[in-house]
Amino acid sequence: xxxxxxxxxxxxxxxxxxxxxxxxxxxxxxxxxxxxxxxxxxxxxxxxxxxxxxxxxxxxxxxxxxxxxxxxxxxxxxxxxxxxxxxxxxxxxxxxxxxxxxxxxxxxxxxxxxxxxxxxxxxxxxxxxxxxxxxxxxxxxxxxxxxxxxxxxxxxxxxxxxxxxxxxxxxxxxxxxxxxxxxxxxxxxxxxxxxxxxxxxxx
Numbered sequence: 001x002x003x004x005x006x007x008x009x010x011x012x013x014x015x016x017x018x019x020x021x022x023x024x025x026x027x028x029x030x031x032x033x034x035x036x037x038x039x040x041x042x043x044x045x046x047x048x049x050x051x052x053x054x055x056x057x058x059x060x061x062x063x064x065x066x067x068x069x070x071x072x073x074x075x076x077x078x079x080x081x082x083x084x085x086x087x088x089x090x091x092x093x094x095x096x097x098x099x100x101x102x103x104x105x106x107x108x109x110x111x112x113x114x115x116x117x118x119x120x121x122x123x124x125x126x127x128x129x130x131x132x133x134x135x136x137x138x139x140x141x142x143x144x145x146x147x148x149x150x151x152x153x154x155x156x157x158x159x160x161x162x163x164x165x166x167x168x169x170x171x172x173x174x175x176x177x178x179x180x181x182x183x184x185x186x187x188x189x190x191x192x193x194x195x196x197x198x199x200x201x202x203x
Contacts (some may be wrong), residue, residue, distance in 0.1 A: 005076065030047075147198040
């Protein structure tokens with residue numbers, strides 16, 4: 001099952017939202033995102049959060065998580081856990097980047113924390129990010145920019161299909177940014193640690 005989570009960061013373009021909606025079996029909106037979600041004409045199936053931001057009554061299932069001061073995680077994480085509980089195998093987060101750097105970084109770590117329970121993708125109009133600790137086969141196109149970033153200090157990996165191959169120890173830093181695909185498939189085989197794989201949209 002595919003789930004789409006709509007977060008209260010930088011809203012996606014209408015085109016990006018329209019790209020993901022048809023392939024989503026479950027659409028969950030965090031309460032802070034309801035304003036832009038409704039403005040784009042989208043009707044989520046579930047609204048989740050402490051309801052401190054939703055100004056209007058939502059015509060969908062509402063999961064009220066109680067007062068903000070009693071919570072220890074973000075609405076995005078609550079939504080992600082709910083998607084997992086309902087059987088999602090692929091989860092795309094839109095509106096999960098931009099505006100607040102702390103929430104953007106927090107959502108990257110959500111992708112890391114839950115990567116072994118589902119394919120978790122952060123998507124915006126500038127690209128996509130996913131986290132892997134195993135073998136990732138990424139369909140792509142010749143010349144596409146592919147960036148890799150170590151999220152833990154113990155990363156060891158091998159890659160195939162990149163202009164500048166990476167093998168063995170892979171330190172945290174910028175070494176893996178702005179690589180390029182040499183064909184229609186890139187393979188990232190992580191033997192240890194966690195790696196973020198980012199596919200930017202070069203404009």
